[in-house]
Amino acid sequence: MTARGMADRVLAREVAAGARLIRWLEDDDPRGAEVLAQLYPHTGRARVVGITGSPGAGKSTLAGMLIGELRRRGRRVGVVAVDPSSPFTGGAVLGDRVRMQQHAADPDVFIRSMGSRGQHGGLARASFDALLVLDAMGYDTILVETVGVGQEEIEIVSLADTTLIVAVPGLGDEVQAIKAGLMEAGDIFVLNKADREGASQAQRQLELALHLRTQHQPEGGWIPPVIPAVASKCEGAAAVVDALDAHAQSLADTDALKGRRAARAYAVFLKLLRDAATRRLLDAALARPDAAVLIEAVRDLTLDPHAAAQRLVARLELAAP
Amino acid sequence: MAPPLRVLLAKLGLDTHTVGVTVIAHALRDAGMEVIFTGLKQTAAAVAATAIQEDVDVVGVSSLSAAHMRHIPELARLLREQGGADKLLIVGGVVPEEDQASLHEAGVARIFTMGASTQEIIDYLNDWRRQRDAAASV
DSSP: HHHHHHHHHTTTHHHHHHHHHHHHHHTHHHHHHHHHHGGGGSSSSSSSEEEEETTTSHHHHHHHHHHHHHTTOOOOEEEEEEOOOTTTTTOOOEEEGGGGGGGGTTTTTTEEEEEEEESSSSSSSHHHHHHHHHTTTOOOOEEEOOOOOSSSTTTHHHHEEEEEEEETTTSSSSHSSSHHHHHOOOOOEEEETTTTHHHHHHHHHHHHHHHHHHTSSTTTTTOOEEEBGGGGGGHHHHHHHHHHHHHHHHHHHHHHHHHHHHHHHHHHHHHHHHHHHHHHHHHHHHHSSTHHHHHHHHHSSSHHHHHHHHHHHHOOOOOOO | OOOOEEEEEEBBBTTOOOHHHHHHHHHOOOOOOOEEOOOOOOOHHHHHHHHHOOOOOSSEEESSSSSSSHHHHHHHHHHHHHHTTTTEEEEOOOHHHHHHHHHHHHHHOOEETOOHHHHHHHHHHHHHHHHHHHHOOO
């Protein structure tokens, strides 16, 4: 199958073809990048919504609820759900899907689970690629659920048009539980499990923190709402999707969408460049005949690792521009 | 390192026994595989759609409620129809000997019955992958 043939099948919305292409991309099969290059001109229509928050906040259940509401409104929905891979074996149990499985047989829903495969920041290396594939397949809204870490999955912010943060009452200090970066970056906050004790207090805390964040922004700017929900009972779905639509409208009105997407493309480019450049330099350094001597000395504990690394780097000749 | 094998573990129909499938999920993960679980009470259509969307290499059905003849041949057929003919379909659980031949005929590659060790399953999957990849590279 040629790259063109595969791209045509994906553009014809053939589910097995799109799924296989995502597999190639996450497995680093060279055919993946070739097909993606063909698809790229057909992307940019989908709205990308990042969903993040602490483990146990209910991200997957919320995603399941949002799929239902988006489908009621006639949208085709793609989902990329990332779970952590074991750093020791590379294995993973990808369990997010269980909470969305009621939509499994809906032909207008495509759910893909991904192991983080050694990436930090809450996403997998191929998450962005998967978004492009789903976008090219005509899914209108793509939900990206990050690994539940709560403190460092900032990467989603650079990837999504809208970042939705899931908080829950009863963690003591809800604002603390959502670490600084996310508190500053969230576009919509969902207070899940809002039928629990302490919900109204948590709501006030979040609103106060957001007020402090937004009080100096220009008139007409987006004020992130805090929306109570009980995802396990499908309560709050319409309000959350209304907020997603309002945020999309706000991005369109202020021309901010272009800026976000430019930043996204640049961030992905930079990451790919960094990975590829690192790999090349590392291979070159380790392939030098004198590398073995230095490595031996490091392993003997006779040469300190800093000195060894610096010596080897100093000897590398970078190609002339 | 080779990319991980992707395995879907499924429970079909009203079978709600989850101990075995949970043990296997963790064993496969510890063997370096990516394991996706469908959750309980799935239809054959939902499992087939999931296998295709997730592009798994292997679909493993855990069956302990004697409903295997009802769901598994249908799942095998749907997988073939939806572009998943290259996926390995295996079954684990309680399958009486007299049913095994017809399941194999329907497209089940291997049936692990009570007493099979997790290591046996892992070895089988790794062997299958080696053979598949060797066949693909000629």
